[in-house]
Amino acid sequence: MNGSGPLLEVQGLHVWFDLAGGRELHAVQGIDFDLGPGERMGLVGESGCGKTTAILAIMGLLPPSASAAGHVLLNGMDMYEAGEDSVRPHRWRDIAMVFQGAMNAFNPVRRIVDQIVEPMELHEIAEGRAARVRAGDLLELVGISARQASRYPHEFSGGMRQRAAIAMALACGPKVLLADEPTTALDVMIQAQVLELLTGLTRELGLSLILVTHDLPIVAQTCDRAAVMYAGKIVESGPTEDLFHTPRHPYTRLLFSATPDLYGRGEVISIPGTPPRLDREVLGCAFAPRCDMAFEPCPSVVPRTLPVAPGHGARCHLNDPAMRSAS
Amino acid sequence: MPLERPGDALRVVITAPLLLEVQDLVTRYPVPRGIVGALARRPKEVAHAVEGVSFTVGAGEMLALVGESGCGKTTTAQTVMRLVDPVSGTVRFRGEDITHLRHRELRPLRRRMQLIYQDPYDSLDPRFRVRQTVEEPLLVHHLGSSHERSERVTRALERAGLAPADLFLDRFPHELSGGQRQRVAIATALVLEPELLVADEPVSMLDVSVRAEILTLLDSLRRSGLGILMITHDLSTAARFADRIAVMYLGRIVEEGPAQAVVQDPRHPYTRALITVVPKRDPRDRTTPEILKGEAPNPVHVPTGCRFHPRCPEVASGRARERGMEERCRGEDPMLRELAAGHEAACHLA
DSSP: OOSSOOSEEEEEEEEEEEOGGGOEEEEEEEEEEEEOTTOEEEEEOOTTSSHHHHHHHHHTOOOTTEEEEEEEEETTEETTTTTHHHHTTTBTTTEEEEOSOGGGSSOTTSOHHHHHHHHHHHTTSOOHHHHHHHHHHHHHHTTOOGGGTTSOGGGSOHHHHHHHHHHHHTTTOOSEEEEESTTTTSOHHHHHHHHHHHHHHHHHHOOEEEEEESOHHHHHHHOSEEEEEETTEEEEEEEHHHHHHSOOSHHHHHHHHTSOOTTOOSOOOOOOSOOOOSSSOOOSOTTGGGOSSOOTTTTTSOOOOEEEETTEEEOOGGGOHHHHHHO | OOOOOTHHHHHHHOOSOOSEEEEEEEEEEEEOOHHHHHHTTOOOEEEEEEEEEEEEEOTTOEEEEEOOTTSSHHHHHHHHTTSSOOSEEEEEETTEEOTTOOHHHHHHHHTTEEEEOSOTTTSSOTTSOHHHHHHHHHHHTTOSOHHHHHHHHHHHHHHTTOOSTHHHHTOOGGGSOHHHHHHHHHHHHHTTOOSEEEEESTTTTSOHHHHHHHHHHHHHHHHTTOEEEEEESOHHHHHHHOSEEEEEETTEEEEEEEHHHHHHSOOSHHHHHHHHHSOOSSGGGOOOOOOOSSOOOOTTSOOSSSTTGGGOHHHHTTHHHHTTOHHHHHHOOOOOEEEETTEEEOOTTO
16 A cells, blocks of 8 residues: 555454354354455345444444454554453444444434533543534534534434434544445435545545455446455455456456446346355355356365456455366 | 336237226325413424326336435325325225225225235234234124135235145245245235235345345236235336336326336436436446435425425526526426327426
C-alpha cells in the first residue's frame, strides 16, 4: 500500500459454535486477509457462509456459545494476545462496527446524542459538553443536522438511523470500520446515499472499510478489493476488477451469473443445490457438489489457496497444474 | 438490446379482453389522529397511497411496478386484488368490472388471481406438510374429490419446479431450502390454476444464488400464458424479467414503457436518477450516481404541481428554469404522455 504495511491483518481465524449434544458448528474455517489504510474491502457470500461471524470475531463480539482461534493484528500488534483484556482498549477506539439493521442498533428510549456520547465517555475520548459538541459534529459529518441530535431513534427514518449508526461507530475516531450489510433494509436511493457516505469517509478520514454484503453489485461499485466466502472459507480474493472479470473460482463466476444486471447482458442462472452443513466435517472442496467444473480430486482433496495473479488468489484445484495433470 | 421472447408473436394475436385493466385507481388511508388529536379536533388527514394509477396486464405478460418503499406499489397490488377498497377508479378482470363486487361475488374471482408473498419463511405454516399447504386453497374453494385434489397438488408442485412431487409432499417447511419454500408458495398459488399472479417482492428475502431460479420459474409461467404483476424495488430484476416497467413515485406512475426502453432511454428525471443509483454488476461500469437528496415526501402532504419537483435534479440545477418550465413544474401536475410507442412519462420537460 504505502510501504507502512497493512493496518489490519487477520490470520487463520476460526470460529466454532457449540451446539446441543456436544456437537460443534465450524462457522469460520481459517480465513486470512490484510487491509491497508484507506482501503475498502468487500466480504461477499450467501447467508450462512460465515461472513458476519468473521467480523464479529474480529470485533471480539461473539456470543458466549462461540469460541475463536487465530490472530487479528492491528498495526502489527496482536489484539487478542490476552483475550478480552487486550481487545477492549481497541474496540470502538481503533476498530468499530455498523450493525445489520439500523433499526436495532439504538436503544429506543434514549436520545440519539446520548447514545453517541456514551462510547466517547467510556473510552475517555471526550466528556460532557465537549462530547455533545463532538456528537453534533459527527452527525453533521454523516449528513444529519446537529439540531436533530436530541431526537429519539423512532423520529428518524431508516436511512437517517443508518447514518446515525455510522456516526455512533465513528465516535471514538476508529481507523477501521466494519459494516455488516449496512444497506440491506434500505431503498436504492437511500442505499446510494449511505454507500456514498461510507466511500467519502474512507477518502476524507482515511478510514479502512470492510463491507459485508451478499450483493455483488454493491461491492463492484464501492470496493477496491473483494473476498468471496463460501462455507466458512475465503474461496477467492483479489482486486475487484480482476475478481469480477476473470474469476478463478467457479463459485465466484456462478454467483456473478446469478445476479441480474440492469442492462440485462447474459443469461441469469441460479446455482443448483445448497451450501453444506458446517456441523460436520466437509471432505474435499465444500463447493464441489454444486460446481459445474468439479473433477477427480474435488470431492476428496481440500484445495489450497493458490496465487493466480498479483494480489489475486483462489482456492480451487482448477488453478493447480499438478492436480490437473494428475487427473 | 431488446430481449426476444417467444411470447412476443403470440401476444399480437390475442384480441380477447385484457386480463387486467386498472383505470384511474385512487386508494387513500386515514391517518390515525390519536385521542389527543381527536379531542383537539385536528383535521382528519389521509395518506394518498395511490393517486390515479392506470395500467394493464395481458395474458402472457409481466408488468413490473417499481418504486421505493411508500410509493404505493403494494397498495396498488392490494387494491387490484380487492384486499383494500379504492376511493375511485375501476379494476377490470377479463373485461368485467370487479371494483364494487361484494365479498361473496369475489370468491370465484379470487381463484383466478393469486398473490405470492415476499417471505416464504412467513407465508408457510410451519406445522403443515407441503401436501396440506398446497391442498388448502382447494379445500377453501370446495374443489375436487380427494383424488382430484391430490392430482392437482402434484401437478402444481411439478409446475413450480418441485419434481418429482413425491419427494416433497410429506416434508415440513423447515426441511426445505429458501428457494424450495418459495416454490411451495408458488405451487399454492398455482393449484387453483389462476390466470393472474401478483408477486410482491418474490425474491427479496432469498439468497442471491436462488433468486434467479425463482425469477426463471415466474418467467416460464408467463410464457405459458399467465399474466404477472410483479412488485419490486429492484430495477435490475425488472429490466431482466419484465416485459414492461411502470415506475411509481408518491402514488403515481411517473413512467411506463417496454422494460428495455425504460432502462435504456428513461424519460422521467426520477427514473433517470433511479437508474444511476442501481449498483451495476460490472466494476468497469462505475458511474457517478445522481443521488437525490432526502427521502420521498410523506404521502399525507403531496407537493403541489409536479409531485417530484422538490427533489427533481432538473429543477434544482436550474435546467427547468432555463427552459422556462419551472413555473409549470411547481404549479401544474403533469399527466402521463406518450413519447414513443407504448412509452409514457409524466414530466413537463420530457
